[in-house]
Amino acid sequence: MAGTDTPKIALLGSTGKAGREVLRILLERGDHDLHIYVRSRAKLEDQFPGIGSKSNVAIAEGSVSNTETVKTCLSGATVIICTLGSNDFEGSTILRESAKSILDALKELRKEQGSRTAPRMIYLSSSSQNKRFAAARPPGVDWLIKTAFQKGYEDLTAAESMLLAEADLVSLLRVQPGILIEEEGTGHEISTESVRLAASYPDLAQSFVELALNRSHDTLSEIGASSKGGDRVARYAPIILSRITGGLFTVYCPGGSAARRVLLGLSATVALTSVYLGSSVMFDL
Template structure:
């Protein structure tokens, strides 16, 4: 994987003290976070991505913005991650996937981030180590208060349909929560995530609605990252104000759950699924 460091490799962090790092900036949540941050004038943004081309396809002018430093490389590159996190006050971690396939992206990212933070903490012995805030995309499924509002069968179906990504999430979360000297985690736990128009976000420690749009979730991440009122919290739910609409969102949620359950219980599901998807795309392209 090629490595590139763009803008301000040796930047003076004292110019703009509030540096926010976004990991997973080409995903649906991460790209929304970058969009929201670009609208602010009082933050400096560090972006860590695996593909610079994919990032610039989403934000063509990003590499000409003096507030933005882009770091391209493998999620396992601790040296590059150390450069990216240098001077960072807040880390927004939106890595992950929803397909029920074996994965370690969150776990790998957590290990790399913690390795980088360990290096930075050890190199700052001459001055106090400022432990950064780490805001992690989690799930309401793993918050007992939020999950208690679901029927038991629905809760089982959701946990089972997303077993693999949830296992990755739990391993990564355990690493962050077990390293209080290196980061201060805040778990962001929305309901089902939807690609839809925003209706306004709600942040709560008591409950979540059925769904949150990616745009509303991104706005919530930025509020959590920039408002001191949330500094002492360890977990919050995020919802869209119009997120309780089972007639609108239920069919798509049902499809995801059924697909995840098939992947969990039918051997060879993903090779067949991927072959059918590729063939369908080929047919459409040749019409």
């Protein structure tokens, strides 16, 4: 390990698109002990060869619903970064399950270690969860987004409610980006007043690391995260429409999963056209 006085950061979601960008930055810095939770150690080591041999890294492998696994990851951590999530239109309970495991683990650690200091958690949320940001959208657009992705928002809302209700155990900061895009970063931007249309994964990760390490943000409970180039409507509109359409088919059409496969084919056609025209944007459906 880096040293007994080195701050410890626990990272949950390190093999996902957001989490692996966060991990890449933290590994490059090398100035923190990292406790990493993964469902698959093999997948992590494929993405980051040699990570298991790093002296400042400890890996906890298992189910996110296993309190002991999560407890191992969180032990001694002063900051928790959570980028867990699901792109499943039909719904998932991973956020609720992980919130329960995190809270149960923190309760057990408090009993064992006697510390009353609540760790700071930097948590991947959504701009749709922020009343100010949602109110800035045209009402019809807000309805479309919240309807198309309602299953995901149900899981996110439930998980956030669980964590917010335990403020004595964990100090929660919800990071609330707009649409997440797989492209090169244009510079990250954080704000409590507004959020841009999109954030790339590299820029989102830079925001997470800044919020985790800069203690001046410790009084905040929610904040927007964007790419500085995140308001390019013509660039992102086809992606947004594709994702909304896929979500609406799942909500309203019997056999929505089959319909979504057709939409994925159409989306791939649009993506190829974008590449041909010089766009590096990829779909994250």
